Amino acid sequence: MFDSADLLVNALIAGLLLGGFYTAVTVGISISFGILDIVNIAHPGFIIVGSYIAYIVNERFGLDPILVGLLALPAFYALGAFIYQIYYVSFEKRGQEALRGLAFFFGILFITEVVLIIVFGVDYRYVNAAYVDTTYNIGLAQLPMRMVVPCVVSLLMLAVLQLFVGRTFLGRAIMAVAQDQQALRLMAADPVKIKRVAFALSIATCSLAGACLIIIQPVDPSIGRDYIGRVFAICVLGGLGSLPGTLIGAMLLGLVESFTSTFFGPSWAPAVAFGLLLLTLAVRPAGLLGR
Amino acid sequence: MRTPIFLALAIAVAALVFWLTRTAGNDYLFFAGYTVLQFVVLATAWNILGGYCGYVNFGSAAFFALGAYTSVVFYKFVHDPRLCPDFWTSLTGQDCLLDLTASENEGLKDLLMTYLVPQSLPALMAVAAVISGLIGLGTGYLTLRLRGAFFAIATLALAVVLQTFVVNWSYVGGSRGAYVIRPNDIEILGFQFPYIQYLFLIMVMLAAISVAIARTIERSKLGYGFATIRDDELAAEASGVPTLKLKLIATTLSGALMGMAGAPFPYYIGYLEPASAFGLPYAVNSIAMPMIGGTTSWIGPLVGSVLLGTLQQVVTVTISSEMNLLLVGVLLVAFVIVAPKGLVGLVQPQLQKLRRKWTRPSSKSKDSASASAAS
Amino acid sequence: MDAPLLEVEGLGKRFGGFVALDGIDLNVAPGERVGLIGPNGSGKSTLVNCLCGTLANETGTVKFEGRGLNGLPAHSRTRLGLARSFQLPRPFASMTVADNLKVPLLYAVSSLERVPFSHARADERCAELLGLVGLVDCAHKYPRDLTQVDMRKLELARAMAAEPKLLIADEAMAGLSHSEVSDIVSLLIRLNEHGTTVILIEHIMRAVMHFSQRLVVLVSGRKIADGRPDEVIRDPEVERAYIGQ
Numbered sequence: 001m002f003d004s005a006d007l008l009v010n011a012l013i014a015g016l017l018l019g020g021f022y023t024a025v026t027v028g029i030s031i032s033f034g035i036l037d038i039v040n041i042a043h044p045g046f047i048i049v050g051s052y053i054a055y056i057v058n059e060r061f062g063l064d065p066i067l068v069g070l071l072a073l074p075a076f077y078a079l080g081a082f083i084y085q086i087y088y089v090s091f092e093k094r095g096q097e098a099l100r101g102l103a104f105f106f107g108i109l110f111i112t113e114v115v116l117i118i119v120f121g122v123d124y125r126y127v128n129a130a131y132v133d134t135t136y137n138i139g140l141a142q143l144p145m146r147m148v149v150p151c152v153v154s155l156l157m158l159a160v161l162q163l164f165v166g167r168t169f170l171g172r173a174i175m176a177v178a179q180d181q182q183a184l185r186l187m188a189a190d191p192v193k194i195k196r197v198a199f200a201l202s203i204a205t206c207s208l209a210g211a212c213l214i215i216i217q218p219v220d221p222s223i224g225r226d227y228i229g230r231v232f233a234i235c236v237l238g239g240l241g242s243l244p245g246t247l248i249g250a251m252l253l254g255l256v257e258s259f260t261s262t263f264f265g266p267s268w269a270p271a272v273a274f275g276l277l278l279l280t281l282a283v284r285p286a287g288l289l290g291r
Numbered sequence: 292m293r294t295p296i297f298l299a300l301a302i303a304v305a306a307l308v309f310w311l312t313r314t315a316g317n318d319y320l321f322f323a324g325y326t327v328l329q330f331v332v333l334a335t336a337w338n339i340l341g342g343y344c345g346y347v348n349f350g351s352a353a354f355f356a357l358g359a360y361t362s363v364v365f366y367k368f369v370h371d372p373r374l375c376p377d378f379w380t381s382l383t384g385q386d387c388l389l390d391l392t393a394s395e396n397e398g399l400k401d402l403l404m405t406y407l408v409p410q411s412l413p414a415l416m417a418v419a420a421v422i423s424g425l426i427g428l429g430t431g432y433l434t435l436r437l438r439g440a441f442f443a444i445a446t447l448a449l450a451v452v453l454q455t456f457v458v459n460w461s462y463v464g465g466s467r468g469a470y471v472i473r474p475n476d477i478e479i480l481g482f483q484f485p486y487i488q489y490l491f492l493i494m495v496m497l498a499a500i501s502v503a504i505a506r507t508i509e510r511s512k513l514g515y516g517f518a519t520i521r522d523d524e525l526a527a528e529a530s531g532v533p534t535l536k537l538k539l540i541a542t543t544l545s546g547a548l549m550g551m552a553g554a555p556f557p558y559y560i561g562y563l564e565p566a567s568a569f570g571l572p573y574a575v576n577s578i579a580m581p582m583i584g585g586t587t588s589w590i591g592p593l594v595g596s597v598l599l600g601t602l603q604q605v606v607t608v609t610i611s612s613e614m615n616l617l618l619v620g621v622l623l624v625a626f627v628i629v630a631p632k633g634l635v636g637l638v639q640p641q642l643q644k645l646r647r648k649w650t651r652p653s654s655k656s657k658d659s660a661s662a663s664a665a666s
Numbered sequence: 667m668d669a670p671l672l673e674v675e676g677l678g679k680r681f682g683g684f685v686a687l688d689g690i691d692l693n694v695a696p697g698e699r700v701g702l703i704g705p706n707g708s709g710k711s712t713l714v715n716c717l718c719g720t721l722a723n724e725t726g727t728v729k730f731e732g733r734g735l736n737g738l739p740a741h742s743r744t745r746l747g748l749a750r751s752f753q754l755p756r757p758f759a760s761m762t763v764a765d766n767l768k769v770p771l772l773y774a775v776s777s778l779e780r781v782p783f784s785h786a787r788a789d790e791r792c793a794e795l796l797g798l799v800g801l802v803d804c805a806h807k808y809p810r811d812l813t814q815v816d817m818r819k820l821e822l823a824r825a826m827a828a829e830p831k832l833l834i835a836d837e838a839m840a841g842l843s844h845s846e847v848s849d850i851v852s853l854l855i856r857l858n859e860h861g862t863t864v865i866l867i868e869h870i871m872r873a874v875m876h877f878s879q880r881l882v883v884l885v886s887g888r889k890i891a892d893g894r895p896d897e898v899i900r901d902p903e904v905e906r907a908y909i910g911q
Contacts, residue, residue: 039440039443040441041314053551086628090627095471098345098440099341099345099347099521100631102347102349102439102440103582104624104628106574106623107579108620110571110616111620113571115617117613117614119450180442181447199334222571228447229448232444267458267466269458270452270454271451271452274447278433278434278445278448278449280434281434281441281445282434324795491770514763515765515773516769516772516773518758519761521760522759523756524756525756525758526758526760526824527741527769527827528740529718529750529752530718530721530769530773530824530827531744531769532741533739533742533772534741535739585758628834663735
């Protein structure tokens with residue numbers, strides 16, 4: 001009995017911590033897919049790139065990965081703006097988003113993975129930070145810092161974004177652009193510029209999310225694919241375009257994955273997210289908090 | 292050109308290709324050619340759903356691998372005709388659910404092996420077609436009522452889910468993979484062929500049939516329906532097109548063809564493991580080839596797969612397989628941005644100009660005839 | 667002549683908190699020419715969408731020839747004989763004008779008649795329709811090469827190609843010249859004389875008044891008038907609705 005309670009409590013905690021981290025991974029897609037209606041399946045690819053950048057700088061200069069993630073934010077933002085510009089000119093303007101847009105992002109996802117393989121090889125990479133190996137014990141609960149820190153950082157990032165969206169003009173314009181571009185134009189705001197900012201923000205989140213990822217687990221170039229399912233599962237579960245919904249969806253997935261891993265074995269983990277996604281799409285595509 | 296004639300022509304061309312490759316005398320051509328032909332089938336199959344209907348399938352690998360693992364399952368069963376799953380042992384205490392090696396089951400074994408268990412490649416392909424087709428139907432039924440983007444993501448999810456199942460299924464070798472030993476040669480109609488040539492022949496025939504199917508669909512009522520789904524699904528419904536039913540047909544057919552392409556694969560490669568069977572290169576190639584070739588007609592995937600497939604063989608051998616993959620990715624993105632109608636789209640305007648030049652005299656009289664009929 | 671062709675009872679549709687349609691009742695007899703007017707945002711297009719199955723209504727029933735349509739997908743309703751043209755033309759961009767018309771012929775008409783598809787018959791019928799709307803010269807053009815006006819004609823022709831019993835024309839005449847409007851109105855009247863019931867949704871009052879035998883007015887999702895055009899026009903509530911805008 002004691003063993004089970006121990007397992008249960010730790011599965012719960014791991015699930016919540018994981019869920020917190022998954023929020024960081026997904027919030028970008030919440031913006032690009034939920035609000036801008038752009039199916040950026042290359043998103044996880046950028047996260048992995050963020051992880052590798054954190055790895056390289058951490059290895060060469062010993063900087064804390066989270067710090068690296070923050071420092072790399074502007075570069076990711078610029079990259080996002082650049083990619084949106086190409087996407088807009090090539091597809092959105094011509095009205096051919098559907099097929100071509102998907103193929104475009106899929107190609108980018110693939111390219112990032114192959115480039116990472118060419119540059120870094122297929123071995124796992126990990127970071128060294130002071131807290132990675134520390135674990136605090138509170139009663140039955142084990143709190144590994146390598147999970148707590150990313151979780152906290154992720155939730156902070158979510159909070160900042162929520163404030164931005166709720167309190168600033170630009171943030172509210174972004175929410176509005178999904179609903180009424182005409183009204184936005186009348187307010188002398190350029191919808192294209194606003195969408196570009198939003199998309200650039202979504203890619204910027206990958207910088208931090210990637211840093212968090214490599215703290216939690218070692219990465220290799222192909223991990224991005226596992227996250228595609230997770231990210232969209234969370235998005236759909238939480239209802240598209242809702243930041244609080246993302247949190248709930250992420251927590252839910254984190255818990256389900258954690259319990260599956262603990263009681264059925266980790267080799268089933270990838271199927272959980274995707275299976276949950278398929279189920280949600282089949283049964284309630286509007287999500288739990290859906291609009 | 293009527294369909295039966297085209298089909299006959301396609302099969303004749305396929306036979307010609309086979310014969311030419313035989314006379315070239317280099318075994319490597321068969322191996323390389325098999326891969327290219329496999330891509331012809333995958334690209335053509337993908338295009339039925341992707342190019343004609345506009346629904347992107349990222350999970351080509353899933354359907355392909357399903358076909359491959361179907362072969363593995365039956366291969367394993369034929370070589371060791373016993374079903375001894377763990378859950379049965381824990382449930383009943385008996386070792387096996389079915390043991391055809393036991394002497395008392397000799398008759399049952401003969402019966403099953405002769406009539407039920409597919410052992411020849413064509414039979415395996417037929418079974419693979421059914422299984423992959425059903426999975427396609429199922430996935431479609433679950434997700435095609437939603438937007439195309441959700442369908443695309445669901446197909447990606449499908450590939451991962453199926454891969455996870457296979458990895459956890461020890462009967463087919465799990466993550467360690469399975470070995471399939473191909474026979475040295477095979478006798479058909481009294482002739483001895485090395486097995487690799489047989490595989491090549493099968494694939495070239497499948498390629499010819501796939502292309503013929505794609506062309507037939509394109510010019511049929513079904514093809515019109517598919518095109519309306521791609522152009523404007525809402526308007527299609529308003530015009531009486533049963534969009535869901537047509538999409539399900541496309542998904543099932545596409546999946547079935549991919550499964551058929553996958554069935555001979557274990558015999559070709561000798562060793563099948565989930566990471567490569569479900570690998571991303573299959574997904575990327577089945578998208579890249581039609582998009583580079585051109586998605587609106589059957590010619591595009593054919594051109595795209597032959598050109599890109601051959602190019603890949605060259606690059607993989609001369610540079611590296613990673614560079615090859617990078618090349619495919621870059622070409623895909625480049626074509627999608629710059630030449631969205633693919634190579635066929637680039638060439639088509641020139642062809643149309645030529646065609647108009649040749650047929651103008653007769654079409655002029657036809658137009659005036661119909662104009663007077665209308666007034 | 668007794669049983670109504672279209673029976674709408676208590677039709678309701680909301681978008682989140684916004685009530686687009688609030689309990690619409692409407693009966694249309696076979697052979698009628700009904701005009702439907704209302705200020706922008708009054709729910710006209712939503713009504714069309716609900717009738718044709720593009721949107722699902724939340725409350726109320728729609729019956730066509732006595733048969734309940736709730737839950738029936740759009741393509742089935744078209745096959746039953748209920749066709750519509752879209753307010754903003756939605757042509758099939760990858761097909762020629764003639765082929766655009768072939769689609770309803772293939773899917774709405776042929777399947778009903780269970781007559782095997784014949785290219786010759788289809789071409790003949792296409793030519794007929796193109797002649798009716800004045801698009802004969804455009805038969806082999808692609809929608810992207812058409813003028814706005816011709817696209818509207820194509821939109822209407824495509825709806826007509828489905829050989830409907832009830833045709834709903836949703837603002838088919840926007841942007842047309844005076845004579846073109848008259849042409850379309852005459853066309854619709856002719857269509858009606860051949861047996862097609864028509865509901866015309868329009869802002870061009872001249873056309874609506876000329877065309878309609880009966881006028882229905884929709885304001886803020888509610889029907890506020892339904893009767894003879896000359897009487898409805900003089901209804902103070904209708905005046906208020908329009909002048910208030």
